[in-house]
Amino acid sequence: MNSTFMERTENAIRGLHRLAYNIWWTWNPKAQDLFHMLSERKWRSSNHNAVAVLKAVSHAELQARLCEKEFLVQVEEVLQEFDDYLTKQDTWYNEHPEGNNGDLVAYFSAEFGLHECLPIYSGGLGVLAGDHTKSASDLGIPFVGVSLFYRSGYFQQALGPDGWQHESYPLIDPKLLPVELVTDEAGNTVTATVQIAHSTVTFHAYRINVGRATIYLLDTNREENDLHYREITARVYGGDSTTRVMQETILGVGGVRFLRKLGLTPTVYHMNEGHSAFLTLELLRERITQGDQRSDAEEWVRQHCVFTTHTPVPAGHDRFTPDLLDHLLSKFRERIGVDHDTLMSYGRERPDDVGETFCMTVLALKMSRTANGVSELHGRVSRDMWKGLYHVDDAEKVPIGHITNGVHILGWMANRTRKFWHKHLGQKWIYYLKKEAIWAQVSDPELIPDEDLWALRYGLRRDLIEYVRRMMRHQYQRIGADYNAVQDGILNTDVLTIGFARRFATYKRAPLFFRDFTRAVELINNPDRPIQLVFAGKAHPRDDHGKRFIQEIVGHSKNPALFGKVVFLENYDINVARHMISGVDVWLNNPRRPMEASGTSGMKIVIHGGLNLSIQDGWWREGYNGENGWAIGGDEHSDNVEEQDARDLALLYDILEYQVIPEFYERDEYGIPRKWLQRVRKSMETLIPQFNTDRMVSDYFTRYYRPKK
Numbered sequence: 001m002n003s004t005f006m007e008r009t010e011n012a013i014r015g016l017h018r019l020a021y022n023i024w025w026t027w028n029p030k031a032q033d034l035f036h037m038l039s040e041r042k043w044r045s046s047n048h049n050a051v052a053v054l055k056a057v058s059h060a061e062l063q064a065r066l067c068e069k070e071f072l073v074q075v076e077e078v079l080q081e082f083d084d085y086l087t088k089q090d091t092w093y094n095e096h097p098e099g100n101n102g103d104l105v106a107y108f109s110a111e112f113g114l115h116e117c118l119p120i121y122s123g124g125l126g127v128l129a130g131d132h133t134k135s136a137s138d139l140g141i142p143f144v145g146v147s148l149f150y151r152s153g154y155f156q157q158a159l160g161p162d163g164w165q166h167e168s169y170p171l172i173d174p175k176l177l178p179v180e181l182v183t184d185e186a187g188n189t190v191t192a193t194v195q196i197a198h199s200t201v202t203f204h205a206y207r208i209n210v211g212r213a214t215i216y217l218l219d220t221n222r223e224e225n226d227l228h229y230r231e232i233t234a235r236v237y238g239g240d241s242t243t244r245v246m247q248e249t250i251l252g253v254g255g256v257r258f259l260r261k262l263g264l265t266p267t268v269y270h271m272n273e274g275h276s277a278f279l280t281l282e283l284l285r286e287r288i289t290q291g292d293q294r295s296d297a298e299e300w301v302r303q304h305c306v307f308t309t310h311t312p313v314p315a316g317h318d319r320f321t322p323d324l325l326d327h328l329l330s331k332f333r334e335r336i337g338v339d340h341d342t343l344m345s346y347g348r349e350r351p352d353d354v355g356e357t358f359c360m361t362v363l364a365l366k367m368s369r370t371a372n373g374v375s376e377l378h379g380r381v382s383r384d385m386w387k388g389l390y391h392v393d394d395a396e397k398v399p400i401g402h403i404t405n406g407v408h409i410l411g412w413m414a415n416r417t418r419k420f421w422h423k424h425l426g427q428k429w430i431y432y433l434k435k436e437a438i439w440a441q442v443s444d445p446e447l448i449p450d451e452d453l454w455a456l457r458y459g460l461r462r463d464l465i466e467y468v469r470r471m472m473r474h475q476y477q478r479i480g481a482d483y484n485a486v487q488d489g490i491l492n493t494d495v496l497t498i499g500f501a502r503r504f505a506t507y508k509r510a511p512l513f514f515r516d517f518t519r520a521v522e523l524i525n526n527p528d529r530p531i532q533l534v535f536a537g538k539a540h541p542r543d544d545h546g547k548r549f550i551q552e553i554v555g556h557s558k559n560p561a562l563f564g565k566v567v568f569l570e571n572y573d574i575n576v577a578r579h580m581i582s583g584v585d586v587w588l589n590n591p592r593r594p595m596e597a598s599g600t601s602g603m604k605i606v607i608h609g610g611l612n613l614s615i616q617d618g619w620w621r622e623g624y625n626g627e628n629g630w631a632i633g634g635d636e637h638s639d640n641v642e643e644q645d646a647r648d649l650a651l652l653y654d655i656l657e658y659q660v661i662p663e664f665y666e667r668d669e670y671g672i673p674r675k676w677l678q679r680v681r682k683s684m685e686t687l688i689p690q691f692n693t694d695r696m697v698s699d700y701f702t703r704y705y706r707p708k709k
C-alpha cells in the first residue's frame, strides 16, 4: 500500500461518515448500497440506518474493506455525487426569475416522516413534512425545519392472536441515528429555555442534515429539568392536553428561540398545521420587547408567517381551556406584556367570548399573512368552516387558498423502478420531475414498450409478495403459530393485487370492502379472475373503534375462505409503505368525503405503474380525468353517513367487477393487458408532473414564501 492510496482510504472513511450523517442517502440508492455492502445484517436489523452500520464497523475494518479497489472507487463516486449535490449552483432557486434574495424558510411541524429509522412521525402530516424538506433541498431553497426529538417516537404496532393492536414505545438512541447534538464552536451544547407554569424548562436540539436543508429537533430530556418536563418530548402526540400545550410551547416558542441562538433570522415562518402556532406569540413578544406597539408587532408577525391547515373536521383542531393556558403560559404571557383575556382573544373566533376555548388554528389564521388547505376541495371546506372568524356569509370571501399536496418521488421510488426509468429516459430525468414534457414521453410505446412496462409490474408485484411472506413469517413466529405449513399459500404473483394502507382513522373506512361479505368473498375467490388484498395501518392508541377495524380485517385474513388472499401487515411505517406502494396493481382509497384533506399515499404508486381506485376526495378529485384510474362516485356527496357508505360500497363492487378486474385479466396473445397498460401510461403522464413535492414546494415558494411587496 502506498501513501496516496492510504490518503484515498482515509478520505473515503471521512467521507462515509459525512455521508451517513446526511440523509441524502435516503433518496440515493447508490449511497445506500455502500452501507448495505458494509454490513448486510446490520443494515437490515437497524431499519436501514447508515449511522448504525458505521458504528458497527471498526476503523480497521473500513480500511481493510477499502483495500478492495472496486469498493473504494464506488465510495469515491458516491461522495463526488454527494458533494456535487451540496454545492450545485444551477438549482431551481437560483434560476428562479426573481433570483436569490437572501431568503430563509423556517418550516415548523410537530412531526417529520423522513425515513423508517427515525420514528418521529405518526402519519401523512409527517410524511408530507419530510417530503417537503427533501424537495426544498433538491430545489436549492434555503430551508430550516423545526420539530421535537421524540425519544420514544410513535408507537410500534404488534397484533395479538385475536387481532387486537398492542402498542410499545422502544427508546431510540440518538447516538445510533443520523442526528447530531447541536453544539457551539467551542463544542458546548447549545441550549435555550421557555417558561412553563412556574418553571424554566431547558432544552437542547439534534440536527438532521437533509441534503442542503437542516432540521432541528428540540429535546427537553435534560437533568436540570424536573422529571415531568423531561417527558414533554418523549412521544409523538403523547399524553393529555397538558402535555400537548407543553409540547406545542416547546415547538413554537422554543423553536423560535433556538433559531435565534443559532443566529438565524428566517424571512418566512411556515406553520405546517396549528401545533406550532405559538411561534407567532414568541415573534410578537420579540417585536414588543424591541419597542414595537402591539398592533405594529402583530402586523410584522403577519407579514412573516404563513399557515397550512390539514384538518377538514372541527373536532380535529387543537383547543385548550382558559384555565389550562392560564396555568401553563402565564409567565410567558407576562413577558409579552398582555393580560389573560388578551392572550385568549388571539385563539378565539369571538375574542370577547370568555366561554370559548383557545384554538391553535384560529391563532395561526389570525397571525399569518396567508393560509391554505391541501387540495382544492379542502380549501373550499376550510373556507366554509372559518366563515365565522372572518364575519362573512360568503365562504368565497374567506382568505384561505389551496396548494395541493405532493410526494417526493425519488424518495418513494423502488430501486427496480429507478433502473427502469434510467434505462428508458436516460440519466437526466431526475432533475426535471415536474416537467410535463418528460412524462409526455410515456405515451410513446416505441420508447417504453408495453412488454417492458408489464415486466416491471410483474417484478414489482413479486418483490412485494416476497416481502409480505418474510413479514408474515415474523408475525407468525411472534405469536407461536406455524408458518412453514402455510408460506407458499400466501398471495399469488399472477393475481390482481390491491393495497390499502393508512392510519386507521375511522373516516377512512378500512373494512368497507368487506361490508357485503358474500360479495367480497365472491370477488376474491372468482376462479378465473381472482383478486387479493394487502392491508396495513395503525390505529391511534386511544381509538378503540379504529382498533376494532384492524381486528375485523385480521379476522378476515384468518378465515379459511380468504386465507392467503387477504393479509394484514403489522407496524405500518415508511418501509412497509415503500414496499406496498411499489408492488400493488391498484391502490384503494375509500374515505368518507370530504374528510380526506388530500391523501398522499395514492400519489406514491403512480411512478411504479400502479393505478388508483378512489373516492373523489382530496387530491384524487383533481387527479382523476376519466382514463388514468377509477373514481368511486362523482364530485358530490351525501351528508347522510349511512347513505354515503351504502352508495360508495355498491359503486366500489361494481367498478371492481365490471371495470378493474376485466381490464386486468383481458390479455392479448402475448399475455399482455394492453388496455390496462394504456391506463397506466395515462396515469403516469397526467399525475407525476402534478402530484410531486417539487411542484408543491415551488408553488409555496412563489405564491406564499415571498412576501408581497
Ligand SMILES: *Cc1c(COP(=O)(O)O)cnc(C)c1O
Binding pocket: 122, 123, 124, 125, 127, 501, 502, 503, 572, 573, 574, 577, 578, 598, 599, 600, 601, 602
Ligand atoms: C404516505 C403515508 C401516509 C399518508 O397516507 P394517506 O394516503 O395520506 O392516508 C401515512 N403513513 C405512511 C407511513 C405513509 O408513507
